[in-house]
Amino acid sequence: MKSLILTLTAVAIVAGTASAGDVTGKITLKGTPAPEKEIPVDPTCGKLQAGKKVMTRFYVADSTGGLADCVVYLEGAKGGAAAAAPVVIDQKGCEYLPYINSAQVNQPIRVLNSDPLMHNVHPTPAMDGNKEQNKAQMAGGAPLEFTFAKAEKFLRFKCDVHPWMFSYVSVFDHGFHAVSGKDGSFKIAGVPDGKYKLVVEHRKGGKVEKDIEVKGGAKADLDMAAK
Ligand SMILES: [Cu+2]
Numbered sequence: 240m241k242s243l244i245l246t247l248t249a250v251a252i253v254a255g256t257a258s259a260g261d262v263t264g265k266i267t268l269k270g271t272p273a274p275e276k277e278i279p280v281d282p283t284c285g286k287l288q289a290g291k292k293v294m295t296r297f298y299v300a301d302s303t304g305g306l307a308d309c310v311v312y313l314e315g316a317k318g319g320a321a322a323a324a325p326v327v328i329d330q331k332g333c334e335y336l337p338y339i340n341s342a343q344v345n346q347p348i349r350v351l352n353s354d355p356l357m358h359n360v361h362p363t364p365a366m367d368g369n370k371e372q373n374k375a376q377m378a379g380g381a382p383l384e385f386t387f388a389k390a391e392k393f394l395r396f397k398c399d400v401h402p403w404m405f406s407y408v409s410v411f412d413h414g415f416h417a418v419s420g421k422d423g424s425f426k427i428a429g430v431p432d433g434k435y436k437l438v439v440e441h442r443k444g445g446k447v448e449k450d451i452e453v454k455g456g457a458k459a460d461l462d463m464a465a466k
Pocket residue numbers: 333357358359398399400401404
C-alpha cells in the first residue's frame with residue numbers, strides 16, 4: 240500500500256509539471272474549385288437515394304468557406320492516448336460515410352452496411368505492412384473490422400460492386416490527429432505543451448503547415464487554396 244501511495248504521489252508531481260491542452264482552429268477554403276460532378280449510380284442505388292443525386296465530394300465547404308474533410312495532425316508527434324473506440328464507416332445509399340477519416344495504427348476500423356444489398360469492402364493500402372483485404376458484406380451482415388499496423392495517409396477503401404464508392408482513412412502512429420468538421424473546425428485534444436508543426440492535408444487541395452506553440456492549448460486557423 241505504501242509503495243502505491245508513493246507511486247501515485249510521483250504521478251501527481253509529474254502531471255503537475257507538464258501541462259496539456261487542445262489544439263483547435265478552423266480551415267477555410269480560398270478560391271473556387273471546379274464544380275462537383277454527378278456520379279452515375281446504378282438504378283438500385285439510385286432508388287436508395289430517393290431522388291437525390293450522388294455527387295463527388297472533393298470540396299465540402301459551408302457558406303463561410305469552412306472546409307470539411309481536412310486531415311489535421313501534428314507532424315512527428317509521439318504518444319497520445321491510445322484510441323479504444325473504433326472508427327466507424329457506414330455504407331448508406333451506396334456511399335461510404337464519412338468520406339474522410341483518421342485513425343491510429345491498430346485502431347479498429349469498423350465498416351457497417353446499412354443498405355439492403357451486398358457491398359464488398361476492399362481497402363487498398365500502399366504501405367508495406369498494411370494488408371489489402373477484400374470482404375463481401377451482405378445486406379444486414381455483421382460489421383467488418385480492419386486494422387492497419389503502419390502509418391499511411393489517405394488509405395483507400397473501395398467497393399468493387401459499386402465502382403464509385405470510396406472512403407479514405409489516414410492512419411497515424413500517434414494520437415494527435417483529427418478530421419475537420421462541416422464548418423471547417425477541428426480539435427486535437429490533450430496535446431502536451433511544446434512546439435509543433437501543425438499540418439493540414441486535403442485530398443485535392445494538398446498540404447499546408449503552420450508552426451505552433453502549445454501552452455495549455457493553442458488556436459490556429461489555416462487557409463486551403465482550391466486547386
Ligand atoms: Cu458497394
